[in-house]
Amino acid sequence: MPESRFADRPGAVTSDDGIAHFGDPVREQRRLAAGAAVVPRDDRAVIEVAGPDRLTWLDSITSQALTGLAPGFSTELLVLDPHGRVEHEAAVLDDGSSTWLIADAGDAAGLAKWLTMMRFRSQVEVRPRDDLAVLGFVAGGAVEERVTAVSERPNGLALVWSDPWREVATGGWQYAATASHPGADYAWTEAIVSPDAGLDDLEGAGLLAAEALRIAAWRPRWGREVDERAIPHEYDWLRTAVHLNKGCYRGQETVAKVHNLGHPPRRLTLLHLDGSDSVLPEPGTPVLQPTPGGEPSEVGHVTSSARHHELGPIALAVLARRVPADATLEIAADGARIAAAQEIIVPADAGATAAVPRLTRLSRRPLAESQPPAK
Known part of the structure; x- marks a missing residue:
């Protein structure tokens, strides 16, 4: 993806992933948490999936139920190997004409290549969008309206993804045995924008600030938590990235077996x-x-x-x-x-579902076939 213009700001300190901070990581974190700053996500990349078969096709090859995904609703998916290990992860947003995936930059090329190989006769086209950038922020603050206003909307709907980690999604399951999950307050949002979006006056925060909020919310990430042994259960990723009642997909047998009979190692x-x-x-x-x-x-x-x-x-x-x-x-x-x-x-007895209480859903954005159309 294109390098962020925020890197030219005085005090910007860069790392291999992008802008680490702008000189005061703790202050930036407070401002970010308050919804008053934005993070240039140079560590994230965008993939567009176009074509009339896109949702049913993605539904058939990933862990998430996507056939009935309504335009404007946010979810995420995992690509698993035949043994149920995590290979790829992506944020998902559909605008009615294309499905937009946001992935960690280190995973995006591999994910796009795998998706392209899996097209077969499906009417889909996979397009890495290296011309687009990603901005992260906390919803509900002063920057939300500004960033949403300049976000890309190629088919009329703003490309703004709301992290579903705030709730246990329809078809998902939470292993964390707490009624006050820190993810409930994690209003993380990512907008797909042009590198020249005209937000030079907004206050910036670095990746260190974004990572601190993510870690405190117990939110797993492909570029940090996932290794060659990872299965979704180990990270409580069944909360938002796995639909337990959908049809067959690669790795489903392991997902069901560990969830119903065994324990993640x-x-x-x-x-x-x-x-x-x-x-x-x-x-x-x-x-x-x-x-x-x-x-x-x-x-x-x-x-x-x-x-x-x-x-x-x-x-x-x-x-x-x-x-x-x-x-x-x-x-x-x-x-x-x-x-x-x-x-x-994730408790040690996770995986024996009879022993894990189902918590009250905190949902404000249900992800189901019966979703209402976006406003």
Whole structure:
């Protein structure tokens, strides 16, 4: 995708993914959370899927029920391998004429190639849209109206995707055993815009700010959490990306088997890190469990980390299912041992659905065949 014009602003500090911050990551995070700043998502890319068969075709090859997706409604999909492992992930929005996918930049080319290979006789066309950019913001604030007004609308409907993580989608399932899921307050939104959208006067926030809000909401991401062993259950991704009552698709057998009969071998957890050390662990850093009188054992790894403006240093980590929920863990980073306390996202008994309570849906945007037309 084209490089953001925000990179030319004074104080912009760039990383391999894009603009990390504009000089004050904590302030930027507060402004972003308040809906007063936008994040140039140079780490995201856009794919357009056109053609009359697009929704039924995507429905048949992905984890999400898309045949009845109404224009303007937001969802997400996963592409699984035959063993149910996550290969690709994308945000999904249809405008009545095309389906728009937003994917992590590192995954977009692979996803577009796979979709192109899967067309066969379907009347669809897959178009990577490297001419378009993505802006992220929190809905409900001062920037929402401005960004929506300049977002692309090639078929008359603004290309603005609302992250469905705020609710348990129709056909989905939540493993997190809490009635106050932090995702309920995660009003994350992404708009597809022209690189010359004319938003130079808006306040900018960096990717560090966006990542901190995502981690605090327990929100998994392809570019951070997913590895070659990942199955959706381990990340509580059945909340929004998997429809358990739809027809056959690749990997469905594993999804159903683990959900109904077994337990996922690993589980995502939020770690609250000891803030006395200034070190934040990098993705891939081993998570250790101390053992009495011996060397600590490696029980998982960090996938994402950030300094949250309220929670302090936090991280997402994938742990072995056997790790006790009350175990105090350690992370070895830059020669230091950082104490880490767990906040359980996916419980160890996830997968035995009879033991997992179905929580009240928080939905404000139902994703079902009976969706009303967008206003």
